[in-house]
Amino acid sequence: MSNNDYSARHLSVLEGLEAVRKRPGMYIGSTDSRGLMHCLWEIIDNSVDEALAGHGNRIEVTLHKDGSVEVTDKARGIPVDIEPKTGLSGVEVVFTKLHAGGKFGSGSYAASGGLHGVGASVVNALSQRLDVEVDRGGKTYAMSFRRGEPGIFDDKKGIKPDNPFKPFEDGSILREVGKVGKNVTGTRVRYWVDPQIFIKDAVFALEELSARARQTAFLVPGLSLGINDARDGKSSKQEFKFDGGIIEYAEYLAKDPALTSTWRLSGTGSFTETVPVLDASGNMVSKEVERSCDVDIAVRWGTGYDTDVKSYVNIIATPKGGTHIQGFEQSLLKTLRTQIESNARKLKVGNDKVEKEDVLAGLTAVVTVRLAEPQFEGQTKEILGTPAVKNIVANVVAKSLTARFASSKRDDKAQSALLLEKVVAEMKSRISARSHKETQRRKNALESSSLPTKLVDCRTQDTAGSELFIVEGDSALGTAKLARDSEFQALLPIRGKILNVQKASISDMLSNAECASIIQVIGAGSGRSFDLDSARYGKVILMSDADVDGAHIRTLLLTLFFRYMRPLVEAGRVFAAVPPLHRVEVVNAGSKANEVIYTYSQAELEDLLKKLEKAGKRYKEPIQRYKGLGEMDADQLAETTMDKNARSLRRVRVEDAAAAETVFELLMGNEVAPRRDFIIDSADGFERERIDA
Structure with a gap:
C-alpha cells in the first residue's frame, strides 16, 4: 500500500x-x-x-x-x-x-x-x-x-x-x-x-x-x-x-571532558507477536505478525562520574526506561565484563567483579528504538513494555561494542584501553567506598567521641524526629545552644564559606575540613555510595544569616548536598531556616504587655508599619534590624527559627533534577562566560533594594 x-x-x-x-x-x-x-x-x-x-x-x-x-x-x-x-x-x-x-x-x-x-x-x-x-x-x-x-x-x-x-x-x-x-x-x-x-x-x-x-x-x-x-x-x-542526529545530541548532553569519542551502535532485529486486529467483517481476531525493530544508540564516556542516559521509542521519550534500557544496560555490563576478564592481568583486577554502576559512571547515551505498535505501560508512555525489544537491543549493543574493542585502528584501541581502565578504577573506588561506609555507620553513645568535636549532638536515638542545624559562625552557635531543644536538635557550626564543590574534585571535597565534617556527621556516605537509610538525622536545616553572605553560604551548602547527598534533598529532608530581618515592638496602652512582630522582608515591614499607622498604634524606635543570627538572644532565636511551633522553614525540593543540575553548573561551575551572560541578562529584573549594602 x-x-x-x-x-x-x-x-x-x-x-x-x-x-x-x-x-x-x-x-x-x-x-x-x-x-x-x-x-x-x-x-x-x-x-x-x-x-x-x-x-x-x-x-x-x-x-x-x-x-x-x-x-x-x-x-x-x-x-x-x-x-x-x-x-x-x-x-x-x-x-x-x-x-x-x-x-x-x-x-x-x-x-x-x-x-x-x-x-x-x-x-x-x-x-x-x-x-x-x-x-x-x-x-x-x-x-x-x-x-x-x-x-x-x-x-x-x-x-x-x-x-x-x-x-x-x-x-x-x-x-x-x-x-x-x-x-x-x-x-x-x-x-x-x-x-x-x-x-x-x-x-x-x-x-x-x-x-x-x-x-x-x-x-x-x-x-x-x-x-x-x-x-x-x-x-x-x-x-x-x-x-547531526543522536551523535550531536549525545555531545550536547555531555557535560564533562571526553574520554572516548561518541560511538554509534546500530542494527536491526525482528520478532513475532500476536496482536488483535479487525477482520473484514469488523470483528476483533488474533493474528501473528512479523515485526522489525531498528536500534540506534550513541554512547560516549567522559572523565566525570555522572550518568545521563536518554531513551526514546519512535522519538517519544521514555524517562522511566523499559525493555530497551534493560537490554542496553545488561549488554553493556556483560560486554565490558568480558573485555575486562580477558585483560584481567594487565588491568590488575583480581577476583572482584565489575557492577553496572561502574560501567555507567561518566556515560552519556542516547538510546532510540523504532518499531510498529510498541507496547507501553499506560497512556503516558513513560515505560516501554514490548518484551522482545530487550534481546534485540542487547544483541545490537554486544555486536557493535565487541567490534569496537576488536578494532585494529590506533584511535579505537587507545579509547577502548582508557574506557576499561576507567571502569576498573570505578570498581576499585566503589569497593573502597563500601568498606569505608561500613566503618562509618551510625555510632552508638559509646562511640560518639569519634564524631567532630564541634558537633553539639542531641540525646534522642530516633532518627526520624531528630534535626541537625548547620549554623553559620561561632557567635550564632552560642545563642543556638541556649535556644535549641537538646532532646532532638543537634548543632554543627561551620566557619564562613565552605568549598564550592561544583568546581572541586572529589578528593578536594573530602580533604576540606568543613565538607568532610558535614558528611561525617550526617553519617550516610557521599556520592553514589550515599545510603539514605543510614542518615543520622531526620531533617537537615541550613541556618545562615539573612544577608548576601548568608545566602552565598546557603548556596554553597546546597551545592554540596545536591552534588554528593542528593537522595537527602530528593527525600525532602533538607530545609533552609528563615530568620527574620526586623523586630517591631508594638506599644500597647495601659498595663498590657507590648506585642512583638517579626518581619521577613523590607516590603513586609513597610506593609506592617502602614497597618499600625492606620490603626493608630505606636511602635518603639528604632526598629531592630538583624544583620546576623548572633544578634538575637536565645528566646528570639528559638521563637523565630528553632521552635517547632513558631518557626518558618523552607523545604528544598528537586522537582526536575536535570534543570537543577543545569542551574548549579551555570551558577557554581567552572565556565565563567555563561555565568557572566546570565548576570548581565538578569540585571534589569533584579530589585536593587534586595542588595544588603
Whole structure:
C-alpha cells in the first residue's frame, strides 16, 4: 500500500469519549501543568509522526495571548473523506473517537509515537474549545468542537472559547473555508484547555516546551521546529533544527571532558507477536505478525562520574526506561565484563567483579528504538513494555561494542584501553567506598567521641524526629545552644564559606575540613555510595544569616548536598531556616504587655508599619534590624527559627533534577562566560533594594 494512500478508511473506531472527562488522570497522568503539557505533546507528536514517515519538515507551536495553543504542520493533512464504518469524516473520527487513528496496523505509519490513537480525541475531550483546519486537495476544511462535541461557534465578535455554540444535530458538517494550492497540505490545531478539568495554576511551561522541541529536532534530523510565545503580548521566537542526529545530541548532553569519542551502535532485529486486529467483517481476531525493530544508540564516556542516559521509542521519550534500557544496560555490563576478564592481568583486577554502576559512571547515551505498535505501560508512555525489544537491543549493543574493542585502528584501541581502565578504577573506588561506609555507620553513645568535636549532638536515638542545624559562625552557635531543644536538635557550626564543590574534585571535597565534617556527621556516605537509610538525622536545616553572605553560604551548602547527598534533598529532608530581618515592638496602652512582630522582608515591614499607622498604634524606635543570627538572644532565636511551633522553614525540593543540575553548573561551575551572560541578562529584573549594602 502506498504511503500516500492515507484516507479515512484506515481509521479504526473503537469507543467514545465519556470516560476521558470522568477520569482524565488515566489518560494524561494529572490535571496540573504536567497533564497540560502532556496534551500538547499528543498534538505535536502527531505532526512529528508525519515527519518521521517522510511527510513535512516543519512544525510550529504558538502559545497565544488568550491562553490557547496552536500546532501547525505542513504534512499530508488529516483525511477529510468519509470513514465507511461510522459515516463520519476522517477529521471527526480522529478528534471524537477513542482508539481511532491511522496507527492500528493500517500501513500508514511504520513506526509512530502516538500509537494508542487516543491523543487527539483526549485533548479534544479535555478542551473547552478546539478548532482544526486541514489543507488537502486544493481546499481548506475546518471543524470546531466544544468539550469533544462537534458544532459551530458564533465568532462574530472574535474567536473565543465561551462564544455561543450550536452542536450538530442531524449530521456533522466539515466546512470548506478556503482554497489553497493543489500541492499545499497540512494541519492546524488550536485549542483552549477546559478550566473545569485543569487546576487554576496549570500553565504551559516554555522551558519544558523548548527542551522537548530541541530533543525532537535532534532525534529527527532535518526537521525544523519553531516555538512562538505570544502570551505576554510580545512575540518570543525560538527555532530548532539539527542535522547531526543522536551523535550531536549525545555531545550536547555531555557535560564533562571526553574520554572516548561518541560511538554509534546500530542494527536491526525482528520478532513475532500476536496482536488483535479487525477482520473484514469488523470483528476483533488474533493474528501473528512479523515485526522489525531498528536500534540506534550513541554512547560516549567522559572523565566525570555522572550518568545521563536518554531513551526514546519512535522519538517519544521514555524517562522511566523499559525493555530497551534493560537490554542496553545488561549488554553493556556483560560486554565490558568480558573485555575486562580477558585483560584481567594487565588491568590488575583480581577476583572482584565489575557492577553496572561502574560501567555507567561518566556515560552519556542516547538510546532510540523504532518499531510498529510498541507496547507501553499506560497512556503516558513513560515505560516501554514490548518484551522482545530487550534481546534485540542487547544483541545490537554486544555486536557493535565487541567490534569496537576488536578494532585494529590506533584511535579505537587507545579509547577502548582508557574506557576499561576507567571502569576498573570505578570498581576499585566503589569497593573502597563500601568498606569505608561500613566503618562509618551510625555510632552508638559509646562511640560518639569519634564524631567532630564541634558537633553539639542531641540525646534522642530516633532518627526520624531528630534535626541537625548547620549554623553559620561561632557567635550564632552560642545563642543556638541556649535556644535549641537538646532532646532532638543537634548543632554543627561551620566557619564562613565552605568549598564550592561544583568546581572541586572529589578528593578536594573530602580533604576540606568543613565538607568532610558535614558528611561525617550526617553519617550516610557521599556520592553514589550515599545510603539514605543510614542518615543520622531526620531533617537537615541550613541556618545562615539573612544577608548576601548568608545566602552565598546557603548556596554553597546546597551545592554540596545536591552534588554528593542528593537522595537527602530528593527525600525532602533538607530545609533552609528563615530568620527574620526586623523586630517591631508594638506599644500597647495601659498595663498590657507590648506585642512583638517579626518581619521577613523590607516590603513586609513597610506593609506592617502602614497597618499600625492606620490603626493608630505606636511602635518603639528604632526598629531592630538583624544583620546576623548572633544578634538575637536565645528566646528570639528559638521563637523565630528553632521552635517547632513558631518557626518558618523552607523545604528544598528537586522537582526536575536535570534543570537543577543545569542551574548549579551555570551558577557554581567552572565556565565563567555563561555565568557572566546570565548576570548581565538578569540585571534589569533584579530589585536593587534586595542588595544588603
